[in-house]
Amino acid sequence: DTAVSQTPKYLVTQMGNDKSIKCEQNLGHDTMYWYKQDSKKFLKIMFSYNNKELIINETVPNRFSPKSPDKAHLNLHINSLELGDSAVYFCASSSGPEGYTFGSGTRLTVV
């Protein structure tokens, strides 16, 4: 019954590694997003996809590469992880501007 589910919930990894976070929504929404929330709780948009097409890329390093195989899935792959990548990453979906449904978040810790 989970509306937006993302895995894993926790991810601890060493600097330089490559990791992926998966996200799936069963709400039938056309648009999906990745947001990053840092230690000060600031929520910043990273990417937005609409029907599998990238529509927003907010000055994110090339090490971050989103992939949307279909409109229900939006995955995030991160290469060469750095300490500064430690944050909580939220996937979200929406059918319009009026409100997002967020996943439960992935807490990434780079050591």
Added chain:
Amino acid sequence: GQSLEQPSEVTAVEGAIVQINCTYQTSGFYGLSWYQQHDGGAPTFLSYNALDGLEETGRFSSFLSRSDSYGYLLLQELQMKDSASYFCAAASSNAGKSTFGDGTTLTVKP
């Protein structure tokens, strides 16, 4: 660019009423949303205003004035469980992108 301003912290007592203000500068503004986030949890949608005026949902109400680029979230009959961070978010014409404010930490005291 897009920017939103909201107070960083608000404290109130149980049973009281609190108002969290949000001012925004957003090109192609569509509407203003509010989200609640408890520690360790995900943001959850509370309300959305596209038109001027007040929207009421139970103990929570949200207001928008497009001419003033201003909105607020009103929480009535505060309960301890309302202690959380509250974010305003402005939706723009850029594919429905929402820019979030920095959040207001609400602490409800007995």
